[in-house]
Amino acid sequence: MTSAAASPDMLRRLVGFDTTSAKSNRALIDWVRDYLAGHGVAATLVPNEAGTKANLYASIGPAVAGGIVLSGHTDVVPVDGQPWNTDPWTLTEKDGRLYGRGSCDMKGFVACVLAAVPRLRAARLKVPVHFAFSYDEEVGCLGAHSLAERLMGSVPRPRAVIIGEPTMMGTVRGHKGQNSYQVVLTGFEAHSSMTHLGVSAVHFAGELIHFINGLQDELAARATDNGYMPPFGTMNVGTLSGGTAGNILARECTLIWEYRQVPGDDADEARRRVQAHIDDALLPAMLRRHAAARIEMTPRFVVPAFRGEERGEAEQLARAWSGSNDSTMVAYATEAGIFQQTGISTVVCGPGDIAQAHQPNEFVLTSQLAACDAFLDRMIEWAERG
Ligand SMILES: [Zn+2]
Structure with a gap:
């Protein structure tokens, strides 16, 4: 299977939505829902109380246990007061780098996942792949609590959760609360x-x-x-x-x-x-x-803090698909602890460098998106073997 070259185009779409946490993410979520529907995939929205924001989850493949959850947040941090050289809401390519707010943290991962939808639909999956996209991660992981609860309550028990926060496609098995x-x-x-x-x-x-x-x-x-x-x-x-x-x-x-x-x-x-x-x-x-x-x-x-087990199931799968030899611990918080609380093995692994997150002129390397595409291809091959 070859990777589609579609993930930079998908990232361009996603970066175009200003989903700063203080604003609504509904335009992006509605666009993703329509995109998935166009590929025959039904999505469920989990709105916040005011209905101004929403999580989204969806599944591709048979409704059986043992699937993989791919988790990402759709909100980004503000650009106010930051000296950007380009329009932060227009993905701009230069020297193998894609500049834009959220390109690294973490629309890059979400773009790779969405760009993989045609490949996932064409594959003969024996276990399902679930998408879990949240709101308000950057202001305290507010959306992920209801998202994890609703997703885990509505699909057969998954085997592992991959949180695609930027790790340069290395695997992270623990973080502070x-x-x-x-x-x-x-x-x-x-x-x-x-x-x-x-x-x-x-x-x-x-x-x-x-x-x-x-x-x-x-x-x-x-x-x-x-x-x-x-x-x-x-x-x-x-x-x-x-x-x-x-x-x-x-x-x-x-x-x-x-x-x-x-x-x-x-x-x-x-x-x-x-x-x-x-x-x-x-x-x-x-x-x-x-x-x-x-x-x-x-x-x-x-x-919550995230305490992944060494040689845990999610970590082993992510290492096999990314080719990374080791896993590390980090200080920054992600949604991993929230998903881990549902009892499913969890790991953090995604494209881009956390050093670029939240910065002016945030970028992700095109080579990182390609590495994430390849990771997802290996995941699809694994899911076809079942
Ligand atoms: Zn993030």
């Missing part, structure tokens, strides 16, 4: 010369960040030889906003922080420790200054 929280501190305004009359939310946000810094040092001191870089759980305060003027005690301050745990570590530890510090120290100290003080911490999202 990600737990994101928002904290809103409410103080009481006063003239900044009258500090005894109010309490500043900004000052106490500083205390909270100081505590998080200490916790971060404690986590770093627990480093073990676990294959991750860095080899310990990490914390980050990503945004902080508060106050309205230099001469007012700030009424409100909001911060977003996260904890990325190594698989096997307690994903909830950082949240518990921060909550205990708020309850036992920060809030009482604020209340001593003014009775109106409040601190609310709410979870934003949880991406």
Whole structure:
């Protein structure tokens, strides 16, 4: 079987849809649904509550157990403020590179999968191949939870899940989790010369960040030889906003922080420790200054860690189809942990380099798309043998 040269053309189509996570992905999803229908493949959409976004899943081949799930997200990160040399929504080829937002992360993989549809339809598959395309991966893997649940509830038990995030077609068998929280501190305004009359939310946000810094040092001191870089759980305060003027005690301050745990570590530890510090120290100290003080911490999202087994079924299949000799662990989060929670062997393997993801002038090498096409051809040959 020879690879179709269609995956760059398919990628051009997909990149043309601005599916920044803050926007709807429906135009892309509807186009994919129509494309699949044109090849006689029925797709199911799993919309979000508002109906503004949707996951899509579809199957090709017999409705039997032992199939392969090919998973990709359809959203991309924003281009705002980034110095692009080309239009990020027009795939542009130069020197063996295809430039465009999402070309690497991860419409490249989705394009290869969709370009393989005619080959999949022509093949005599003994086990099915399932597509699982999600929304809102880049803002906390929001779509994948309902997608994994619906897909696994409606098809006979698959054998393996391949998450096509960029790995240069190497195989990744583990990644850290990600737990994101928002904290809103409410103080009481006063003239900044009258500090005894109010309490500043900004000052106490500083205390909270100081505590998080200490916790971060404690986590770093627990480093073990676990294959991750860095080899310990990490914390980050990503945004902080508060106050309205230099001469007012700030009424409100909001911060977003996260904890990325190594698989096997307690994903909830950082949240518990921060909550205990708020309850036992920060809030009482604020209340001593003014009775109106409040601190609310709410979870934003949880991406479970992914702990693939060495020599697991998905890893072995992906290594056979990609020709890679080894598998590694990475720090960035993907939807792999969510699919793994359904009990199916999972691996991350896809075209492009994560170093190009989220960057201005994001690109994927045409040779990487060709490598992914060849990977899918070997998968199809395997599925024909059954
Ligand atoms: Zn991605």
